[in-house]
Amino acid sequence: MGSESKRTSSSHTTEAETGTHSFKIVGYSLKKGFGFRKSIQSGTFTVGGYDWAIQFYPDGVNDLTKGYTAVYLVLVSKKVEVRASYVLSLVNQITGLPENLFSETTTRVFSDANLFSPRTPIARRSKLESKSAGYIVDDCLTIECTVTVVKESWVETTSGFEIEVPPSDISQHFGKLLSDEEEADVTFSVGGETFPAYKIVLATRSPVFKAQLYGQMKERRARRLTVEGIQPDVFKVLLQFIYTDSLPEWDDLDAEEYCEISRHLLAAADRYAMDRLKLLCASNLVDHLDAETVAITLALADQHNCDCLKDVCIEFMASSDKMYAVLETEGYANLKRTCPSILVDVLEKNSRYRKA
Structure with missing residues (x-):
């Protein structure tokens, strides 16, 4: 009688966890002239079981970074080694979307001996403060950091056969x-x-x-x-x-x-x-927003109580390089005739842009 054949299998698993933290700096202009190597730090946020923070240096970190601002990802947890990759972004206040300014897509080791991301200035201050860039509105700057932490790997051995479960x-x-x-x-x-x-x-x-x-x-x-x-x-x-x-x-x-x-x-x-569908449609309209369509979209958002879409349209129209083009459209003429009260918000926002 022959011996029975036994079948086994094993798998090696490595997982990653991703999290995003948004750091809003209110009163940005008051931080200018803060001095080299002086920073402000975000609140602590947790990704992959480890604590992190964003550090912002308004005047850079040394003479070589004069005229630049610098942002670093900081590991707050002590006595640990963490493999992680990250993306640092500035949020465009007009579109509401983050714009990637620096990233390390290949994982590196963070530890007590190496707390910071590479000391590389991520933005020339003149570019950051440009009105047309849209990063600073109402003296507020928002920095966003997305961190991906590589979690522990393990090997699992099983006997018999695996059954694949479809999605x-x-x-x-x-x-x-x-x-x-x-x-x-x-x-x-x-x-x-x-x-x-x-x-x-x-x-x-x-x-x-x-x-x-x-x-x-x-x-x-x-x-x-x-x-x-x-x-x-x-x-x-x-x-x-x-x-x-x-x-x-x-x-x-x-x-x-x-x-x-x-x-x-x-x-x-x-x-x-149906709120989710409403937001999906709003997102689609934002993706195609331009000077020709923004007034039409704003009237729609006001009529159907879509505040998030309404806010984006007002920001778009109020920006100094967009307003004059919008004024020439038929959509603006209709908006002025049917929803004159909403133009007060646009004019107030535009006034803030001019004072900034």
């Missing part, structure tokens, strides 16, 4: 449910087109649909509902997001068409109290 496919199943017209229990008529759906799915995703379909409204008993004020293609995308939590790729649309459907979809998201 979640729940959105695909719900996507198929959307096209299942036979079992649907409600149908929407939108601009002459019909869209079958499931009441329970709609009610789960939207409190407005829940009130319509299960509340005291007359629609709760209806199997066919007419929707006014929404285009059929927008309602179709709305349903897709309700079932799959995702939007189409829209690769065949140009920038103008992309912005147009995003505006209509944001209005629909506000109508049905």
Whole structure:
């Protein structure tokens, strides 16, 4: 009788944890002339089980860095060695987005004997303080640091066979449910087109649909509902997001068409109290913001209570190099006629830019 064959396997695992800390410096101008080697430090933040901080030197660290500011990542934890990579960024106050100024993408060892990142100035002060750069607004500067810490590695040995578990496919199943017209229990008529759906799915995703379909409204008993004020293609995308939590790729649309459907979809998201979809549309519109479209987008944000989008538009319009171009657009003329009160915020913000 032959011996049985035994099968074993092992795996070596290394994990990484990433965290981002935002450090806002209020009263930046008061720190000018602070002196070489003098710094201000952020609050302590934890990534990968270790404590870190951002140190900012307004006047650099020595004679060689005169005219520069410097920023370092500091390991606060004591008596440890940590392998980490990092990215230091300045946040553009106009766009709200971080701009990478220095990074170490290859991991290095931080320890008690080597607390700092390389002593390299990351920004010439004249560039940092330029109005057109958008880094300093209302005398505030925001530094962002993303740290990736390499955590402990280990070897795991197992016997028998491993079973591979596929990724979640729940959105695909719900996507198929959307096209299942036979079992649907409600149908929407939108601009002459019909869209079958499931009441329970709609009610789960939207409190407005829940009130319509299960509340005291007359629609709760209806199997066919007419929707006014929404285009059929927008309602179709709305349903897709309700079932799959995702939007189409829209690769065949140009920038103008992309912005147009995003505006209509944001209005629909506000109508049905779908906040995540509303923010996704706002983000899409910010990505395509320019002097020609900003006034139109601002009016939309004000009408549908999208404060984050509204703030970005006001910052964009108030910046000294954008305002004159915006004034020439038809969108601004319409905004001036329909929402004159909102222009007070723009003018106040523009005044601060000119004083800075």
